[in-house]
Amino acid sequence: MKLSAAFYRRPDVVTIARELLGKHLFTRIDGVLTGGRIVETEAYAHINDQACHSHLGRFTKRTKIMYEAGGVAYVYLIYGRYALFNIITNEAGKADAVLIRGLEPTEGVDEMLLRRGLMVASAKLTAGPGLLTQALGISTAHYGTDVTGDLIWLEDRGEQIPDEQVLASPRVGIDYAGADAALPWRFRVLGSKWTSPAK
DNA sequence: GTAGTGATGCACT
DNA sequence: GTGCATCACTACT
Numbered sequence: 755m756k757l758s759a760a761f762y763r764r765p766d767v768v769t770i771a772r773e774l775l776g777k778h779l780f781t782r783i784d785g786v787l788t789g790g791r792i793v794e795t796e797a798y799a800h801i802n803d804q805a806c807h808s809h810l811g812r813f814t815k816r817t818k819i820m821y822e823a824g825g826v827a828y829v830y831l832i833y834g835r836y837a838l839f840n841i842i843t844n845e846a847g848k849a850d851a852v853l854i855r856g857l858e859p860t861e862g863v864d865e866m867l868l869r870r871g872l873m874v875a876s877a878k879l880t881a882g883p884g885l886l887t888q889a890l891g892i893s894t895a896h897y898g899t900d901v902t903g904d905l906i907w908l909e910d911r912g913e914q915i916p917d918e919q920v921l922a923s924p925r926v927g928i929d930y931a932g933a934d935a936a937l938p939w940r941f942r943v944l945g946s947k948w949t950s951p952a953k
Numbered sequence: 954g955t956a957g958t959g960a961t962g963c964a965c966t
Numbered sequence: 967g968t969g970c971a972t973c974a975c976t977a978c979t
C-alpha cells in the first residue's frame with residue numbers, strides 16, 4: 755500500500771522517521787523501477803534543532819520546499835557532488851524533514867549497478883545517503899517532487915520492525931549543531947549491512 | 954588519514 | 967553586484 759500524504763503530515767517527525775524503517779522506497783526514473791527497504795533514517799525538526807536547515811525559521815531558496823505540507827521530496831547537493839534525499843513532513847509552515855540514509859535494494863538491482871558503475875551487488879551499492887540517491891537515479895532535478903506520485907513513492911508492505919531491532923543514536927556529521935547534535939534522532943535497523951558506514 | 958567538489962548563504966560593497 | 971567560508975559526503979592512499 756502506498757503511503758498517503760496523511761502519513762507525512764502528522765506533527766511528530768521523530769515518530770515518522772522511526773516508522774519509515776521497514777517501509778519501501780521506489781523510484782520510476784527514465785521509466786525504470788528501482789527501490790528497496792528503508793533501513794536507516796534521521797529526523798530533522800524545525801524547532802529546537804540547530805542541525806535542521808530550516809531551524810529558527812531560516813527561509814531561503816533552498817529550504818523553501820521544507821515549508822510545504824508534508825509529502826514532497828527535499829533533494830539537495832552536498833559537497834558539490836552528492837544528492838541527499840529527504841521527505842518533508844508535518845503541515846505547511848512547519849518545516850520538518852526525514853533524511854533517508856540507508857536502503858536495502860530489492861527492485862531494479864541491475865539498473866542500480868549500472869548507475870553506480872559496479873559489476874556486482876555489494877554493500878557499496880547503497881552504502882551512504884549520497885550513494886543510494888545515485889543508485890535510485892534521484893538528483894536535484896527531483897527537488898519538490900510529490901512522494902505520493904508515480905515518480906517517487908513509498909509503500910507499506912505490512913512489515914513492522916520491532917523495537918529491539920531498532921537502534922536510536924545521535925545523527926551523523928552535524929557537529930556544528932552543538933548540543934543538538936546529541937539528540938538520538940538517527941534510526942537504524944540492527945544487523946543490516948545496508949546501513950551507512952559512517953560512525 | 955586526506956583531497957576534492959560546487960551550490961549555497963551571508964557579508965560586504 | 968562580488969568574494970569567500972561553509973557543508974546532513976565519498977573515494978582514494
